[in-house]
């Protein structure tokens with residue numbers, strides 16, 4: 084069985100290749116649009132990849148259509164049983180077009196792929212993230228974009244690198260500009276304490292209440308999607324949930340978050356959940372260990388004062 | 397390119413794909429099997445699709461043109477389609493067929509493309525949600541673009557439509573990409589692009605008179621075989637979390653005291 088792994092960035096290709104190892108494939112070939120450093124090549128080798136196929140970056144640069152067209156040509160050439168693409172946002176849109184182009188069975192944002200009776204079986208979150216669907220991929224090749232986290236990597240024999248330019252045309256999208264966010268580089272996935280804010284906050288300035296609490300106990304700040312997306316009060320990388328980060332802290336403190344299913348999926352692995360909400364019936368109530376029915380504007384200043392005294396700062 | 401078409405037509409024809417899904421916010425799993433209790437579920441228009449309708453109507457209000465809603469599924473409900481018409485869409489085409497109950501992305505895109513070819517063959521923009529409420533698959537928009545061999549832009553949170561071109565702001569991990577492509581094109585949007593309007597009573601009434609056409613597989617040149625899924629769902633099961641579910645109500649001073657206690661008790665070794 085041959086598996087083709089691909090991704091937008093070298094580290095994502097390595098993660099995907101490492102994941103593919105769990106399927107015990109006979110051969111893993113990697114495809115990438117960006118050049119690898121020597122170290123990254125060794126990591127790719129450590130993930131069991133024998134060959135890296137480098138597709139010119141211009142395909143990635145002209146959008147998902149061109150990227151998918153180039154990958155489709157490669158798939159036709161290699162004839163793999165399974166194609167796994169790292170589920171970055173671009174990876175997912177490329178995979179959608181690739182699946183259509185190849186008329187292949189496709190599972191997007193799968194968190195697991197296994198060998199099944201008929202072919203490959205993927206697991207993914209559906210219905211807002213509250214449910215797991217098991218999907219049988221009945222075609223060759225089978226396709227999945229995978230949302231898996233990086234595992235321990237080790238260096239290995241560097242794979243051979245081959246160039247592949249299919250010389251194919253596709254409808255282009257031109258990137259005029261990339262507006263980079265101010266990088267705060269938070270690693271929410273690894274945080275052991277998270278104070279998370281939602282639309283219960285009325286103004287951006289009011290987030291200082293949450294920030295003060297977070298600082299006091301040494302927590303990271305997270306948020307619901309509207310806070311980063313709609314309101315842009317916090318960076319995109321702080322949003323937790325189906326379309327954001329999946330976190331697993333010891334303690335998750337949800338302030339003014341209703342607890343819609345798409346948010347819950349991002350924090351349900353927290354060890355303990357404390358929530359403050361003015362509404363006794365918000366869905367968060369049944370998803371919390373300790374649920375405080377209170378106006379956050381009233382309870383937080385008091386709580387902060389008490390904590391200051393008790394923690395002696 | 398473009399000059400001829402620019403003179404001949406600058407008002408865009410916009411198709412909006414609106415999916416009807418179970419209301420996942422109300423959905424409860426069966427206590428033993430953990431399967432979603434779909435037969436008792438309410439239906440709604442998928443969240444982001446209403447953002448797509450809103451955006452289409454805003455483009456029409458600025459540049460003129462026409463907004464056509466299309467929806468396919470096992471049993472598309474006219475009442476929900478009328479909601480989109482009330483928001484300002486001009487006409488709607490729906491395709492209901494029981495075989496679409498098992499549809500995967502491939503079957504859905506095929507059905508939608510066939511309806512679009514029949515209902516609005518000269519479209520300029522197809523707007524979709526970036527992901528549907530139930531499947532969250534992020535694939536229908538890109539698939540449609542592939543079928544029509546046109547560019548697509550996903551994850552759009554701001555859109556400008558010019559003469560035969562569009563400019564879009566899209567949120568990806570590296571930041572916001574400002575991109576441009578020629579029309580026709582497919583665009584997918586999320587919650588952030590706008591706030592869908594709540595139609596007034598007047599708009600709701602006006603929507604009753606707008607054309608809403610039911611098409612059959614035959615009308616759009618498809619057979620049931622065309623809609624066979626490539627990806628087959630074997631099982632759907634709820635995730636479960638066990639929580640203490642202790643609720644605290646009362647005087648805020650006392651609650652603050654208890655909240656501080658709980659926080660200290662669970663902050664671990666940290667200080």
Ligand SMILES: Cc1cc2nc3c(=O)[nH]c(=O)nc-3n(C[C@H](O)[C@H](O)[C@H](O)COP(=O)(O)OP(=O)(O)OC[C@H]3O[C@@H](n4cnc5c(N)ncnc54)[C@H](O)[C@@H]3O)c2cc1C
Pocket residue numbers: 280281282283284306307308309310322323324325326327328338339340341342343344345346349359360361362365377378379380443444527528529532
């Ligand atoms: C496909 C899809 C993907 C999505 N992905 C995500 C995701 O990844 N993450 C995410 O978070 N959302 C996601 N959403 C959006 C999600 O459905 C909800 O809209 C969102 O989580 C709501 O955010 P919120 O709880 O901050 O706001 P709201 O739902 O508006 O809740 C605000 C809460 O604050 C409480 N409140 C108000 N005032 C006070 C006060 N003074 N004191 C205390 N409490 C107060 C209210 O009672 C309410 O419960 C997604 C939606 C879709 C359709």
Ligand SMILES: Nc1ncnc2c1ncn2[C@@H]1O[C@H](COP(=O)(O)O)[C@@H](O)[C@H]1O
Pocket residue numbers: 413414415416442444445448466467468469501504508523524525526527528529531532533534535536537
């Ligand atoms: N059955 C359908 N009818 C109409 N539009 C759909 C349908 N399925 C998906 N779409 C569109 O495609 C988007 C993405 O869906 P998905 O690929 O399932 O995440 C939705 O937000 C809709 O705009």
